[in-house]
Amino acid sequence: MDLKVYLKEQCACIDKALDRFLPKETELPHSIHKAMRYSVFAGGKRVRPILMLAACQAVGGDYGRAIPAACAMEMIHTYSLIHDDLPAMDDDDFRRGNPTNHKVFGEAIAILAGDALLTEAFKLISDPRFAGGCESSGLLAVIHEIATCAGSYGMVGGQVIDMESEGRHDIDLATVQYIHTHKTGALIKASVVAGALLAGAKGEHLTAITRYGEAAGLAFQIADDILDIEGTTEEIGKDAGSDQARGKATYPAVMGLAAAKEEAKSMMDEALRALEIFGAEAEPLREIARYIVQRRN
Amino acid sequence: MDLKVYLKEQCACIDKALDRFLPKETELPHSIHKAMRYSVFAGGKRVRPILMLAACQAVGGDYGRAIPAACAMEMIHTYSLIHDDLPAMDDDDFRRGNPTNHKVFGEAIAILAGDALLTEAFKLISDPRFAGGCESSGLLAVIHEIATCAGSYGMVGGQVIDMESEGRHDIDLATVQYIHTHKTGALIKASVVAGALLAGAKGEHLTAITRYGEAAGLAFQIADDILDIEGTTEEIGKDAGSDQARGKATYPAVMGLAAAKEEAKSMMDEALRALEIFGAEAEPLREIARYIVQRRN
Numbered sequence: 001m002d003l004k005v006y007l008k009e010q011c012a013c014i015d016k017a018l019d020r021f022l023p024k025e026t027e028l029p030h031s032i033h034k035a036m037r038y039s040v041f042a043g044g045k046r047v048r049p050i051l052m053l054a055a056c057q058a059v060g061g062d063y064g065r066a067i068p069a070a071c072a073m074e075m076i077h078t079y080s081l082i083h084d085d086l087p088a089m090d091d092d093d094f095r096r097g098n099p100t101n102h103k104v105f106g107e108a109i110a111i112l113a114g115d116a117l118l119t120e121a122f123k124l125i126s127d128p129r130f131a132g133g134c135e136s137s138g139l140l141a142v143i144h145e146i147a148t149c150a151g152s153y154g155m156v157g158g159q160v161i162d163m164e165s166e167g168r169h170d171i172d173l174a175t176v177q178y179i180h181t182h183k184t185g186a187l188i189k190a191s192v193v194a195g196a197l198l199a200g201a202k203g204e205h206l207t208a209i210t211r212y213g214e215a216a217g218l219a220f221q222i223a224d225d226i227l228d229i230e231g232t233t234e235e236i237g238k239d240a241g242s243d244q245a246r247g248k249a250t251y252p253a254v255m256g257l258a259a260a261k262e263e264a265k266s267m268m269d270e271a272l273r274a275l276e277i278f279g280a281e282a283e284p285l286r287e288i289a290r291y292i293v294q295r296r297n
Numbered sequence: 298m299d300l301k302v303y304l305k306e307q308c309a310c311i312d313k314a315l316d317r318f319l320p321k322e323t324e325l326p327h328s329i330h331k332a333m334r335y336s337v338f339a340g341g342k343r344v345r346p347i348l349m350l351a352a353c354q355a356v357g358g359d360y361g362r363a364i365p366a367a368c369a370m371e372m373i374h375t376y377s378l379i380h381d382d383l384p385a386m387d388d389d390d391f392r393r394g395n396p397t398n399h400k401v402f403g404e405a406i407a408i409l410a411g412d413a414l415l416t417e418a419f420k421l422i423s424d425p426r427f428a429g430g431c432e433s434s435g436l437l438a439v440i441h442e443i444a445t446c447a448g449s450y451g452m453v454g455g456q457v458i459d460m461e462s463e464g465r466h467d468i469d470l471a472t473v474q475y476i477h478t479h480k481t482g483a484l485i486k487a488s489v490v491a492g493a494l495l496a497g498a499k500g501e502h503l504t505a506i507t508r509y510g511e512a513a514g515l516a517f518q519i520a521d522d523i524l525d526i527e528g529t530t531e532e533i534g535k536d537a538g539s540d541q542a543r544g545k546a547t548y549p550a551v552m553g554l555a556a557a558k559e560e561a562k563s564m565m566d567e568a569l570r571a572l573e574i575f576g577a578e579a580e581p582l583r584e585i586a587r588y589i590v591q592r593r594n
Contacts (some may be wrong), residue, residue: 009527023448033449111380111383111385116454118416119447128505137433144425149419150416151413152320152416152417156409160406161325203472
């Protein structure tokens, strides 16, 4: 398979669905809907939704039925970026080369746009018009998985520990691991688990997909840490070396660049091993795991 | 029935359940769980959860099965207060006589505590351990109702228009109505509808409860506007007259105090009329409607 073509097609499919599912700018209140759409369509690569569709397919499901939940996942990812960028948090003026949400719409609307995207995500998954043959119990399980991974035991928890670790010089590997598996890893794991659940996966199939998600999620974040050092500003869409400048807790910072590269590779291998029980349907998931570690942006 | 005793008992029941459902302060990350609990246990009257239990009972259900969703509703209400109080929004230092969340924990944790409470709400309703005999399709409908009423078409939308209207002198009744029915009304309506859905209500029963929720929600907010003028600082737990001082869009501001009182009374009557098809099981809902308009805090 040609991964580039695959990613482009799935990305277009997600973008089209997001445009359909998000409130229109013409609907009241215009400002919030404009702000929500601004950040959702600010050039995201749709990694999480594409992983959800690929996981649904890997366990033998029709990926079409995972499209609403995949869009919900991207809304949650986007809300987290909007709130992370706020002055009280990371205080970033640019993301992917564009002014951040609060620079364009002001802090109040940025906070509310994040809140509304998070809420809209759960509204979308529970919308009977888009259930597409999924059983209610399956959709409920998807909501529970996503909410668990997005909340204080997951993504938000990772963000808290990340913030509290910034600038400290005594951060150990266990703390960096906690931050990475929670802040980024949790949503990536939830994406593939949700995709599998929507295909009705159970038992060893669900276990395998979960293992894949955990390993791929960690690989993704270690690769990000490495890119921050080795990538150019153009490649990564933010200032190269900004993690280092901020004293962020990263894998290269606690174990050195070479060992971090080994660890990313080892996580990719683990992700691939988890998929051994699947056949050709899991090829996109395999290719994505390789891409995660080798990408330059 | 003695409403005071009833409210006290139901409030204690909700408080106990919230304590059980909320993450413990001893769990990582401690700071966020402490912040979440601080605002949830800051003296709320539990109006929304009590309404949910009462609505469940009014349509013939066992209110016990609505307790998780009722707690989820209180988490959503609390998140909205934490975010409303932020410096970028209303910039309030005190709520119900206590320092606001960001004054105690800082802005970053306050933003994240709100995010986590909103997420926790959907996690709780979808938790299979607490389904208590409710059907998955019913729980999914509850999630959809709550998310719809909490998002940009509901509570968040009301907050946006409220903010954008502040200090303007050309606010008309339609705008104040939009703000009230969305910012406060939507969650109150969602509370009673969710309670009825959890009891399996359909058809005219569900319609009647919805009508009650809409009328009671509007009555509640108009009564709040009136209290801001007539209540003492001690009674209302914030500076009396603060809406006026801020140029907030209120019913008394657009139609005068006397007409606003008439309107609150008329909404209460409408709420009571909607309950005519129910028997004695709806008595708590009726008493609450009367209390909403007559309360002094």
